[in-house]
Amino acid sequence: MSAQLREERGVRLRTAMEQAGLDLLVVTGNAWRSDYLRYALDVTPMEGQAVAFVTANDAWLMVETPAEAERIAAEQPGLKVEWRADLLARVRQALDAARPERTGLAPAHSTPALLARSAAGAGMQAATALLDGLMVRKTAAEADRVEQAVRLADEGYEVFRAAARVGRREFELVGELEAWLRTQGCPENFMIMGSGGKEVRTMRPPGERQLAAGDLVTTELTPCLDGYYAQICRTLVLGTPTREQLDSYQVFMDALEAGIAAVKPGNTHGDVARAQNDIFRRHGLGEYVTSKYTRVRGHGMGLYVDGPHVLEDVDLVLEPDMTLVVHPNTYHPVAGYIVLGDTVRVTAGGCKVLTRTPRELRSAPAGLA
Amino acid sequence: MRRGLMSWSREELPASVLDERVARLRAGMKHEGLAAVLAYTSFAEPAAVHWLTNFTPYWSEAMLLVLPDEAPILLASLTPRVHGWIREVSHLGEVVSAPRLAQGVLDMLAGKGVQPGARLGVVGLDSLPAAVALPLMKTWGAAAIVDAAPMFAAVRQPCGKEELALASRALAIARRAVAEVPDDVRNTSALAAAIEASARAAGAEEVLYRVAPDLSRGGALGRLEGEFPLGAAYALELSVAYKGHWIRLGGSQARGAAPAGWDAAGAWFDDSLSRLAGRGADGLPAAPAGASRWSLELCTGVQPLSLARTHEREFVSLPPGSLAVFSAHAELEGGHWYRSAPLTLGGGGQRGQVLRG
Numbered sequence: 041m042s043a044q045l046r047e048e049r050g051v052r053l054r055t056a057m058e059q060a061g062l063d064l065l066v067v068t069g070n071a072w073r074s075d076y077l078r079y080a081l082d083v084t085p086m087e088g089q090a091v092a093f094v095t096a097n098d099a100w101l102m103v104e105t106p107a108e109a110e111r112i113a114a115e116q117p118g119l120k121v122e123w124r125a126d127l128l129a130r131v132r133q134a135l136d137a138a139r140p141e142r143t144g145l146a147p148a149h150s151t152p153a154l155l156a157r158s159a160a161g162a163g164m165q166a167a168t169a170l171l172d173g174l175m176v177r178k179t180a181a182e183a184d185r186v187e188q189a190v191r192l193a194d195e196g197y198e199v200f201r202a203a204a205r206v207g208r209r210e211f212e213l214v215g216e217l218e219a220w221l222r223t224q225g226c227p228e229n230f231m232i233m234g235s236g237g238k239e240v241r242t243m244r245p246p247g248e249r250q251l252a253a254g255d256l257v258t259t260e261l262t263p264c265l266d267g268y269y270a271q272i273c274r275t276l277v278l279g280t281p282t283r284e285q286l287d288s289y290q291v292f293m294d295a296l297e298a299g300i301a302a303v304k305p306g307n308t309h310g311d312v313a314r315a316q317n318d319i320f321r322r323h324g325l326g327e328y329v330t331s332k333y334t335r336v337r338g339h340g341m342g343l344y345v346d347g348p349h350v351l352e353d354v355d356l357v358l359e360p361d362m363t364l365v366v367h368p369n370t371y372h373p374v375a376g377y378i379v380l381g382d383t384v385r386v387t388a389g390g391c392k393v394l395t396r397t398p399r400e401l402r403s404a405p406a407g408l409a
Numbered sequence: 410m411r412r413g414l415m416s417w418s419r420e421e422l423p424a425s426v427l428d429e430r431v432a433r434l435r436a437g438m439k440h441e442g443l444a445a446v447l448a449y450t451s452f453a454e455p456a457a458v459h460w461l462t463n464f465t466p467y468w469s470e471a472m473l474l475v476l477p478d479e480a481p482i483l484l485a486s487l488t489p490r491v492h493g494w495i496r497e498v499s500h501l502g503e504v505v506s507a508p509r510l511a512q513g514v515l516d517m518l519a520g521k522g523v524q525p526g527a528r529l530g531v532v533g534l535d536s537l538p539a540a541v542a543l544p545l546m547k548t549w550g551a552a553a554i555v556d557a558a559p560m561f562a563a564v565r566q567p568c569g570k571e572e573l574a575l576a577s578r579a580l581a582i583a584r585r586a587v588a589e590v591p592d593d594v595r596n597t598s599a600l601a602a603a604i605e606a607s608a609r610a611a612g613a614e615e616v617l618y619r620v621a622p623d624l625s626r627g628g629a630l631g632r633l634e635g636e637f638p639l640g641a642a643y644a645l646e647l648s649v650a651y652k653g654h655w656i657r658l659g660g661s662q663a664r665g666a667a668p669a670g671w672d673a674a675g676a677w678f679d680d681s682l683s684r685l686a687g688r689g690a691d692g693l694p695a696a697p698a699g700a701s702r703w704s705l706e707l708c709t710g711v712q713p714l715s716l717a718r719t720h721e722r723e724f725v726s727l728p729p730g731s732l733a734v735f736s737a738h739a740e741l742e743g744g745h746w747y748r749s750a751p752l753t754l755g756g757g758g759q760r761g762q763v764l765r766g
Contacts, residue, residue, distance in 0.1 A: 072453035114629035153542035211414035215609025222601035242490035
């Protein structure tokens with residue numbers, strides 16, 4: 041990430057800390073939940089726990105192994121990095137020595153229990169909300185990064201589509217895409233997929249199943265570039281789509297269009313979800329947008345999945361430069377599981393659709409790989 | 410997240426092996442007076458639950474509940490739509506949807522008749538995420554919840570022949586991926602792409618790499634984000650998972666003649682591996698360079714590989730028969746040098762072995 045963006049985030053974070061009356065912010069993370077840590081110090085743990093300490097004028101990091109300490113110190117020469125095999129006990133000592141009313145600890149969900157049970161743990165929800173606010177309400181420079189990641193998602197989907205051939209196993213298909221993503225300097229990708237017919241009810245990690253003629257092949261592809269993620273959801277058919285598949289898919293096209301039309305400043309995540317779900321309900325498919333099937337109609341995109349999901353009961357108000365994926369993904373009783381989703385950026389007058397991949401139900405040749 | 414092949418081969422890892430592991434845990438539970446053991450899993454902390462059930466979440470999180478008299482129960486935050494997949498890849502009793510894991514655990518304990526306030530063990534209590542730990546402790550009583558990490562570590566090793574075979578397969582995948590890197594590779598993107606293409610096509614569940622792109626300038630192994638040119642000598646460390654079994658394989662590569670000291674360092678490394686497999690970590694001779702260091706890692710809890718010992722001190726005991734990774738780094742006259750390789754530790758009259766892959 042550029043030093044300029046790192047600096048910009050640091051200034052926003054310290055301003056927020058000052059406004060919240062915090063002298064010290066302690067941010068935890070690991071390979072699964074590294075987004076808060078990356079916002080605070082631009083650090084991505086590969087293994088083990090990591091803990092960032094941020095004050096008005098200083099910042100340092102503690103990790104569990106010498107390998108992680110050496111790696112991160114080399115990546116950020118200006119950052120003080122220390123390793124301790126008994127990391128959590130050491131951090132707990134530091135928290136116990138701090139003034140709890142002036143110390144923030146985050147994120148509330150995944151902070152290790154030993155730290156959460158310190159006096160500073162009482163303020164975890166507030167400290168997490170502080171960081172969530174910064175991460176969801178992006179600067180223009182951050183939204184620009186998401187736009188760059190969208191380019192990679194678009195190009196990556198074409199690689200996926202070209203690799204999807206009858207006879208290939210799911211994991212081989214994903215392996216080919218992953219190799220291509222590495223050629224682009226992309227370190228990470230959130231990705232699940234599905235293949236088959238009406239029996240498929242969801243997406244999951246790739247398995248050993250061989251693709252077959254007539255399959256619907258679904259994927260949610262989410263590459264990370266320069267720390268920021270963007271997502272594309274698409275469905276393709278191996279062979280010529282049937283009339284039933286095309287008619288079913290049209291509902292998803294209409295729902296996506298309706299959802300995107302609702303993305304504008306002042307509207308809420310709930311409005312975006314409702315606009316999509318109303319299309320399904322109008323077609324007598326309301327059951328398929330409930331928790332019995334798939335009810336999430338999108339989510340924020342940024343350093344990870346930002347903030348709350350796009351659901352009808354979520355009142356997060358959209359603001360310019362927020363970035364999110366809108367996806368009416370769910371099961372259709374006639375065609376099977378279908379996904380379709382674009383990443384968008386909220387603008388002053390509405391939104392900019394960043395995804396450029398065509399939305400229609402496309403096909404890949406049904407011949408053998 | 411995990412996006413390689415995640416599956417369960419009953420031939421490679423029979424259900425009876427998983428049952429036997431659960432039985433070992435239950436014996437520990439009984440000895441410790443625990444009414445139940447809980448183990449948390451996410452893809453960052455998957456090892457305990459995988460060892461007991463073959464399950465690793467590709468994303469999100471779950472808790473495993475082990476009771477004395479019935480098959481392990483998984484409480485999963487993942488969508489119920491993937492429960493079918495979970496059953497395909499895991500050896501479990503009930504699989505229960507639990508968007509709020511702590512509440513799911515509490516409800517299940519009540520449903521199974523576990524007396525409120527009975528002693529519960531949690532594998533890795535200190536690192537258990539707050540959203541799970543705090544409500545659990547508040548309702549059940551913090552005093553009745555103990556860290557089961559020492560008990561789990563005591564039953565986790567030594568590794569059995571199935572674990573050894575799966576780790577050897579992971580090593581074979583890593584070796585082949587390294588062998589398939591083109592000789593003329595010039596940057597980290599091309600290097601990583603070659604590794605990914607080979608390893609994932611061979612069925613790797615995950616492949617992580619750290620690279621020191623130019624050993625004449627520095628030996629720190631870095632995460633790849635963006636692209637860096639490769640120097641005449643570089644180091645690559647691969648961490649490969651095959652069906653949940655992790656190994657590391659690291660080495661220094663040179664275009665042309667190897668820098669001064671590499672041969673001696675390599676000979677020391679090979680000798681050290683043999684000694685570790687023969688007699689364990691005590692008495693390992695120093696590396697043939699002033700600024701050198703080594704480490705041993707093994708699986709003792711929720712992380713696939715944890716630091717157990719360095720050249721300076723031991724952090725956890727190293728039982729003979731444990732599957733471990735030995736890594737060494739030296740600053741030589743010709744630049745930095747690095748290697749890592751897996752083995753099973755010897756000691757106490759027992760011989761281990763260096764994995765060949």
